[in-house]
Every structure is written in structure tokens, then in C-alpha cells.
Amino acid sequence: MIKVQLADRVRSLPPYLFASIDKMKQEALSKGVDVIDLSIGDPDIPTPEHIVEAMKSAVEKPAHHRYPSYEGMLSYRDAVAQWYSRRFQVTLDPKTEVLSLIGSKEGIGHIPLAFVNPGDVVLVPSPGYPVYPVGTLFAGGESYIMPLEEANAFLPDFKAIPGDVLKRARLMFLNYPNNPTAAVAPESFYKEAIELAARYNIIICHDAAYSEVYYDGEKPMSFLEVEGAKDVGIEFHSLSKTYNMTGWRIGFAVGHKDVIAGLGKIKTNLDSGVFQAIQDAGIVALRTKESVLSGIRDIYQKRRDALCEGLKGIGIQIDKPKATFYLWAKVPSGFDSTTFAAHLLNKAGVLGTPGVGFGAPGEGYIRFALTQPVERIKEAVERIR
Ligand SMILES: Cc1ncc(COP(=O)(O)O)c(C=O)c1O
Known part of the structure; x- marks a missing residue:
């Protein structure tokens, strides 16, 4: 038997902070507790039927059974460009400024490999999606944490970043609407980020996975x-949250053509693109009627209102989020985020995600996901009461 040794990059991965909560959840389930799980960032609503139907016919086409093109079918990239033009009035060249991804996580995880040399700095918001620092680590880069604090509307304070860090920074991750804080960024913030990036030659990677989950x-x-x-x-960007397609694994990156080309180069050498039948279904998804999408938003809005108003009724104040399907709530005094999550699970059978799991600056908060039907959310509030 050989001695199997993990590489340093794997051994230096941060500890999995949700492990203790996962264990407690399993224990509660094995004891027969009816756990209301508000910890999952994965839509419970199925993919709209017209997209499923498109997939059924696409899967029968023999041309789709072969290797796809690395950068994505031009028809898919064209549909992405048209969606950007309709939704944001942004013009994109589908040939050079759009790249298909096997879910946005794949692109986010891989991009440091294209632009970060060992020892280079990547500016990473925290609390945040764990793939930003992990992708950085895998490329040998150093994450510089930009704390997202309530006092600054959960936006990073660029003025707090030392000049020598900015000089060594190659990439900056940003994410609005934000997971886990649910914050939305104003135009003035993006302007500031662009100015900083231009001054220090930093590539901005903006993660907009939740741009279509918005309210009011x-x-x-x-x-x-x-x-x-x-x-x-x-x-x-991702089709995951917009069209309830997390399991399909399809997303895209758009913008600066040299950055797109760099990421494409990594992908060409690591994967073989997105199954073409899924791209065909993705084209249909991107053309989904507004009425279907507003129906999905209405469901989340009812859940958001039920949870925010319910919690307010029992003395827990949370500002209603403007976007994302998350609520980011302060834990009561006497608890930290992990002990409070354990307390909620043990006393009420309700599971939230401890904020510290998204990075140290998330300590003191708990994240609730609106991925359960409104009746279950109301029941969760009653149990918490
Ligand atoms: C902020 C953020 N970005 C990206 C993703 C990745 O989504 P996908 O890989 O399904 O496109 C997620 C998934 O939860 C997320 O929360």
C-alpha cells in the first residue's frame, strides 16, 4: 500500500467551518427531528417546463453527442449577448467577449490560474463565496481580505487597502447582489472600483450570479x-439562480476580451466545454418570458416578507433585502454565529448558516435562505418564537 499524501495546496485549505453544523443536522435528522433547513442556497423550485422541454429535444440531436467547442456554441454566446443587450443595454461581441462556463463556479475557481503568479495578491471580499479565496490559493496567490461591514453598507472600503497591497494585486473579486449579506451596490461604488482597478492595473471579476433575484x-x-x-x-453570470438550473451546470463570463481569452486558455487545457444540449436549453432559458421570471420572483418575495415580518414580530429586526434569496441577520447577544445556529437547531429545529462560515468578518451573523415554501418559513418563525 502506498502512502497517500495530499499536496500542500490541499492541506492548506481552510477548515470546513460548516462541518460541526452539518454533523448537528445529521444528528437531529437521525433523531427524527423535522428540520426546517434554511441553510441551502439552492432553489427548491423546479426549472421552468419550457426549458426542460427544450432539453428533451436537444438531447436527441447526434451533433450534440460530440465534444462541444471550448468557448461555447456561437448560438449560445449570441443568446448571452442579446440577453445583456435587452436586460442591461450592454453591447457584447459574442465571438470575443462571451465565454460559456460549466456553472459560474467553474470560471471563478479557474480564473486565478490565468492571471495570478505565486505570491501575487487577490483582493477578496469577506464574508463571501468561499471559491474566491480557494481559487486564489490553488493558483499560489495570496488573498487580501476586504471586510464587508454593515457600517459601510457591506461594500469594501477601498481606502483601507494599503498601497503596497494594491501594487501587488492582480485580481479583485466583487459580488453584488451579495451572498451572504444580500447587499446591492450603487453605481458610485462600481465607479470607484473601476478607477482603482485602472490606476493599479487590477482585473475586476464581478460575480453577478444573483442579479435576477430581486424584489419590488x-x-x-x-x-x-x-x-x-x-x-x-x-x-x-449563471443560469443557476435565475432559471432554477443549479444542477444543469451552465453559466458564462463576459467583458474584457483579453481576460475572457486568458480564462478560455485555462479552460481549453482543463475541460471540454458545456454539453451542447444544455447550451441549446440555455438559449431557450435566456429567452424566457418575463411573466415566468416575475412568477418566480413573486414566490421569493412572499417568502422574504413572511420571514422578515415574522422575525420582526418576535423582536428580531432585519432590513428586507432588495435582492438575493438570503437574509443576513445579527445573532442575539450571548451567542456567536455557530452557537446561535446550534441553539436554533436544538430548540426549534430550524437550520441557518453561521456567518463565520463565509469568513471571519461574517461572525455575529446568521444567513437564512428563502429556499423553503412560505408555510415552512411561517412555521420556522413560530418555532423560533
Ligand atoms: C455568489 C455566488 N457566486 C457563484 C455561485 C456559483 O453558481 P453556479 O456555479 O451554479 O453558477 C454561487 C452559488 O451558490 C454563489 O452563491
Whole structure:
């Protein structure tokens, strides 16, 4: 038997902070507790039927059974460009400024390999999606944490980043609407980010996975709508949350053509693109009627209102989020995020995600996901009461 040794990059991965909560959940389930799981960032609503139907016929086409093109079918990239033009009035060249991804996670995880040398800095928001620092680590880069604090509307404070860090920075990840804080960024913030990136030659990678999960008709903007954005960066996008397609694994990156080409180079050497039948279904998804999407948003809005108003009724104040299907709530005094999550699970059978799992600056918060039917959310509130 050989001695199997993990590479340093794997051994230096941060500890999995949700492990203790996962264990507690399994224990509760094995004891027969009816756990209301508000920890999952995965839509419970099925993919709209017209998309499933498109997939059924696409899968029968023999041409789709062969290797796809690395950068995505031109028809898919064209549908992405048309969607950007309709939704954001942003013009994209489908040939050079759009790249298909096997879910946006794939592109986010891989992009540091294209642009980060060992020792280079990547600016990473925290709390945040764990793939930003992990992709950085795998490329040998150093994450510089930009804390997202309530006092600054959960936006990073660029003025707090030391000059020598900015000089060594190659990439900056940003994510609005934000997971986990549910914050939305104003245009002035993107302008500031673009100015900084242009001054220090930093590539901005804006993760817009939640841009279509919004409330009260207030559409979040694309980073690419802001003047100069395409000169400094790209936007990652996903069909996962918009069309309830998390299991299908399809997304895209758009923006600066050299950045798109660099990411494409990594992908050419690592994967063989998205199954073409899924791209065909993706084209149909991107052309989904507004009435279908507003129906999905209405479901989340009812859930959001039920949870926010329910919690308010028992003395837990949360500002209603403008976007995403998350609520980011302060834990009561006497608890940290992990002990509070454990307390909620043990006393009420309700599971939230401890904020510290998204990075140290998330300590003191718990994230609730609106991925359960409204009746279950109301029941969760009653149990918490
Ligand atoms: C902020 C953020 N970005 C990206 C993703 C990845 O989504 P996908 O790979 O399904 O496109 C997620 C998934 O939860 C997310 O929360």
C-alpha cells in the first residue's frame, strides 16, 4: 500500500467551518427531528417546463453527442449577448467577449490560474463565496481580505487597502447582489472600483450570479453598465439562480476580451466545454418570458416578507433585502454565529448558516435562505418564537 499524501495546496485549505453544523443536522435528522433547513442556497423550485422541454429535444440531436467547442456554441454566446443587450443595454461581441462556463463556479475557481503568479495578491471580499479565496490559493496567490461591514453598507472600503497591497494585486473579486449579506451596490461604488482597478492595473471579476433575484421591481445593475468597466474586467453570470438550473451546470463570463481569452486558455487545457444540449436549453432559458421570471420572483418575495415580518414580530429586526434569496441577520447577544445556529437547531429545529462560515468578518451573523415554501418559513418563525 502506498502512502497517500495530499499536496500542500490541499492541506492548506481552510477548515470546513460548516462541518460541526452539518454533523448537528445529521444528528437531529437521525433523531427524527423535522428540520426546517434554511441553510441551502439552492432553489427548491423546479426549472421552468419550457426549458426542460427544450432539453428533451436537444438531447436527441447526434451533433450534440460530440465534444462541444471550448468557448461555447456561437448560438449560445449570441443568446448571452442579446440577453445583456435587452436586460442591461450592454453591447457584447459574442465571438470575443462571451465565454460559456460549466456553472459560474467553474470560471471563478479557474480564473486565478490565468492571471495570478505565486505570491501575487487577490483582493477578496469577506464574508463571501468561499471559491474566491480557494481559487486564489490553488493558483499560489495570496488573498487580501476586504471586510464587508454593515457600517459601510457591506461594500469594501477601498481606502483601507494599503498601497503596497494594491501594487501587488492582480485580481479583485466583487459580488453584488451579495451572498451572504444580500447587499446591492450603487453605481458610485462600481465607479470607484473601476478607477482603482485602472490606476493599479487590477482585473475586476464581478460575480453577478444573483442579479435576477430581486424584489419590488428594483432591478440591480450590471457592473458592465458602468463606463470603463469593460476596460478593467469581466462579469461572471449563471443560469443557476435565475432559471432554477443549479444542477444543469451552465453559466458564462463576459467583458474584457483579453481576460475572457486568458480564462478560455485555462479552460481549453482543463475541460471540454458545456454539453451542447444544455447550451441549446440555455438559449431557450435566456429567452424566457418575463411573466415566468416575475412568477418566480413573486414566490421569493412572499417568502422574504413572511420571514422578515415574522422575525420582526418576535423582536428580531432585519432590513428586507432588495435582492438575493438570503437574509443576513445579527445573532442575539450571548451567542456567536455557530452557537446561535446550534441553539436554533436544538430548540426549534430550524437550520441557518453561521456567518463565520463565509469568513471571519461574517461572525455575529446568521444567513437564512428563502429556499423553503412560505408555510415552512411561517412555521420556522413560530418555532423560533
Ligand atoms: C455568489 C455566488 N457566486 C457563484 C455561485 C456559483 O453558481 P453556479 O456555479 O451554479 O453558477 C454561487 C452559488 O451558490 C454563489 O452563491
